[in-house]
Amino acid sequence: MESQVGNKQAKKCSLDEFALFAELGSKFSDALKSVASEMLEYMAAETIYAAGVSAQHFYILHDGYVKLFKTTSNGKDQIIRIVKAGEIFGFDGFVDIRYNHSAVPLKYATVCRVPVEQLNALGESRAEVERLIMMHCIKELQHADERLLELGAKRSQEKLASFLLAWCNTTPVGEWTPLVLSRLDIAQLLGLTIETVSRLFAQWKREGVVIERHQALQIVDLQKLTLVAHSHE
Amino acid sequence: MESQVGNKQAKKCSLDEFALFAELGSKFSDALKSVASEMLEYMAAETIYAAGVSAQHFYILHDGYVKLFKTTSNGKDQIIRIVKAGEIFGFDGFVDIRYNHSAVPLKYATVCRVPVEQLNALGESRAEVERLIMMHCIKELQHADERLLELGAKRSQEKLASFLLAWCNTTPVGEWTPLVLSRLDIAQLLGLTIETVSRLFAQWKREGVVIERHQALQIVDLQKLTLVAHSHE
DNA sequence: CGGTTGGTTGATGCTGGTCAAGGTTCGTGG
DNA sequence: CCACGAACCTTGACCAGCATCAACCAACCG
Incomplete structure (x- = not known):
C-alpha cells in the first residue's frame, strides 16, 4: 500500500527536454539540466500519489494519461482533470504540506518526478520557471472554470x-x-x-x-x- | 454598456496595505508603493469586468464581496467563486488576452485595480510577487477542486x-x-x-x-x- | 399605495439514478 | 486451443430527486 515506487527504475530525466520549458529559451537549458529528477513508470493499478499524502514532488507527464480525482466521504470519486502528455501536475507541494487530490494513470504513465526543493537548484533561472508555473496554473484555473460550468449548469x-x-x-x-x-x-x-x-x-x-x-x-x-x-x- | 468606470473616483491605492503582500516583508514596501493602481467602487448592478473583454487589470478586493461566474450558451449562470475582502482575482491577463469569466459585486465592492503591465514597475521585487501570485493561484486551484467535487458528486x-x-x-x-x-x-x-x-x-x-x-x-x-x-x- | 423584487410553497413531471439481468471482451490456466 | 472467470459494457424496468410551472406572500421603495 505504501511503496509502489520501490520496484521502479529510477532513471534520471532532464527537464529541458520538455516542450513546457522550451519557451524559456535555450539559455536556461543548463539550469534545467541541473535539476535532480527521475523518470518513473506506473501501471493502471498503481497510484502516483494519494490525497492527503505528504506533497514533496511535482510531476511532468511524459507519456500516457493521468487522472486527478477527489473522493467524497461517501466514497464517490470525482475526476478533476485528465492530464495529457507534456503537462505538469501535482504542484500542491509549493503551497501545502499534503496533496489535495489523488493521481492515478488511466492505463499506464511515465512521469518525470521532481522534488519541490529542487527549485533551489535553478539559481538565477528560478524566477523564470516560477513565472512559467504561475502561467500554467492560471490556465489550469481557466480550465477548472469551464469544468465547473459543465458540472453545475x-x-x-x-x-x-x-x-x-x-x-x-x-x-x-x-x-x-x-x-x-x-x-x-x-x-x-x-x-x-x-x-x-x-x-x-x-x-x-x-x-x-x-x-x-x-x-x-x-x-x-x-x-x-x-x-x-x-x-x- | 462600456464605461461603468467613468463616474468613479479614481483614488490611488497602495498595494502594501493589503495583508496579501504582508508576508513579503517590509523591504518590499517601497516597490509595492510604486505600483500605479486605483481604488474603485462598484454597486450590485455594475459589472467589474465581463467575460470576453480585454484583460488588462487584476484586482484586489478591498471591501465587499464579488462573484465570478460563467454563462452557458443557453444563458444559465454558474458562479465560479465568491471573492472575499483581501483576496485577489482577475489574473487572466497574465496569460490571456481576454477574461475567462465575469465579475460582479454581490451588493457593493471596493476594489484595487492594477494594470498587469505594472508588474514591471516592481523591478527586483517582481519575482517575489509573482511567486506570491503563483501560490495564491495554486490555492485557488485547490479550492476549485473542492467545488468540482461538490458540483459533480x-x-x-x-x-x-x-x-x-x-x-x-x-x-x-x-x-x-x-x-x-x-x-x-x-x-x-x-x-x-x-x-x-x-x-x-x-x-x-x-x-x-x-x-x-x-x-x-x-x-x-x-x-x-x-x-x-x-x-x- | 401599487409595483417590483425576492422568497415560499404546492402540484406535477422529467431526467437521470438505482437495481438487476445479460452480453462482450480479454486474460489466464488447464 | 478452448474454457472459465473477471472486468467492463449494455439494456430494461422502476423510482426518486430535483426541475419546472404557477400561485401566493413579504419587504422594500418610489
Whole structure:
C-alpha cells in the first residue's frame, strides 16, 4: 500500500527536454539540466500519489494519461482533470504540506518526478520557471472554470457532447481518436453514472452521430454534436 | 454598456496595505508603493469586468464581496467563486488576452485595480510577487477542486450543507454570520434552482438546524449539519 | 399605495439514478 | 486451443430527486 515506487527504475530525466520549458529559451537549458529528477513508470493499478499524502514532488507527464480525482466521504470519486502528455501536475507541494487530490494513470504513465526543493537548484533561472508555473496554473484555473460550468449548469447530453468535442478537438473530422477513458472514468468526470453515459453513446451510435471501435472514437456528425452540446435538449 | 468606470473616483491605492503582500516583508514596501493602481467602487448592478473583454487589470478586493461566474450558451449562470475582502482575482491577463469569466459585486465592492503591465514597475521585487501570485493561484486551484467535487458528486442537501458550513466556518457557533448571497446566488453557486435551495432552508429552519433573520444566518445544530453534508441523505 | 423584487410553497413531471439481468471482451490456466 | 472467470459494457424496468410551472406572500421603495 505504501511503496509502489520501490520496484521502479529510477532513471534520471532532464527537464529541458520538455516542450513546457522550451519557451524559456535555450539559455536556461543548463539550469534545467541541473535539476535532480527521475523518470518513473506506473501501471493502471498503481497510484502516483494519494490525497492527503505528504506533497514533496511535482510531476511532468511524459507519456500516457493521468487522472486527478477527489473522493467524497461517501466514497464517490470525482475526476478533476485528465492530464495529457507534456503537462505538469501535482504542484500542491509549493503551497501545502499534503496533496489535495489523488493521481492515478488511466492505463499506464511515465512521469518525470521532481522534488519541490529542487527549485533551489535553478539559481538565477528560478524566477523564470516560477513565472512559467504561475502561467500554467492560471490556465489550469481557466480550465477548472469551464469544468465547473459543465458540472453545475449542464444536462447529461450537453456534458457528454462537450466532453467528446473537447477530447477530439485536435483530430480532424473523419479520423479516429483514441478514447482511453472507460465508461466509469467518463461518468466520474462528468458527474453522471455509467449507465447514462452508456445510453447516450448507444443513442448517438444508433443515430450515426459517432462511431466507436475498440478504444477509439470518431465523430461523424460534428454539427449535430455541437448542437447538442449547446442546446439544452 | 462600456464605461461603468467613468463616474468613479479614481483614488490611488497602495498595494502594501493589503495583508496579501504582508508576508513579503517590509523591504518590499517601497516597490509595492510604486505600483500605479486605483481604488474603485462598484454597486450590485455594475459589472467589474465581463467575460470576453480585454484583460488588462487584476484586482484586489478591498471591501465587499464579488462573484465570478460563467454563462452557458443557453444563458444559465454558474458562479465560479465568491471573492472575499483581501483576496485577489482577475489574473487572466497574465496569460490571456481576454477574461475567462465575469465579475460582479454581490451588493457593493471596493476594489484595487492594477494594470498587469505594472508588474514591471516592481523591478527586483517582481519575482517575489509573482511567486506570491503563483501560490495564491495554486490555492485557488485547490479550492476549485473542492467545488468540482461538490458540483459533480454531491446531492442537493450535501451541497447546501457543506456550503453553509464553509461560509460560516470562521464564525463561532451561537453567533450570527452575515449571508450576503441571495437564494439565486446560492442556487447558481451550487448548480441547483432557487426553489430547492428555498425548500432546504425551510426544512432546516423547521427542524431547528439553522435560524435566519434579515441577511444573517446562525447554525444551531452544527453536528446535524455536518452529518447531512457528508452522509448522502 | 401599487409595483417590483425576492422568497415560499404546492402540484406535477422529467431526467437521470438505482437495481438487476445479460452480453462482450480479454486474460489466464488447464 | 478452448474454457472459465473477471472486468467492463449494455439494456430494461422502476423510482426518486430535483426541475419546472404557477400561485401566493413579504419587504422594500418610489
